[in-house]
Amino acid sequence: MALLLENNILDRFAQPNVIVGIILLVIGVLVAIFAKKITKLVRKSDKIEPNDKVMLTLKAFALLVILISLIVIIIE
Secondary structure, three states, X not given: OHHHHHOOHHHHHOOHHHHHHHHHHHHHHHHHHOHHHHXXXXXXXXXXXXXXXXXXXXXXXXXXXXXXXXXXXXXX
């Protein structure tokens, strides 16, 4: 924990694990945002139910990627 406090913010953002974590975070957020549109493309339908398995799977995948990105960012 002390090592996290000793670095300034620019040095922290320059670390490879933080860059990979931020990239994973962006991917996870984008998948979560576009889950409904991706589901519409997969199902080839205009109306998607809120409990559609494809959409729920995409959102669960996005949540998992976001969780992994936060773990990657924290681990030094």
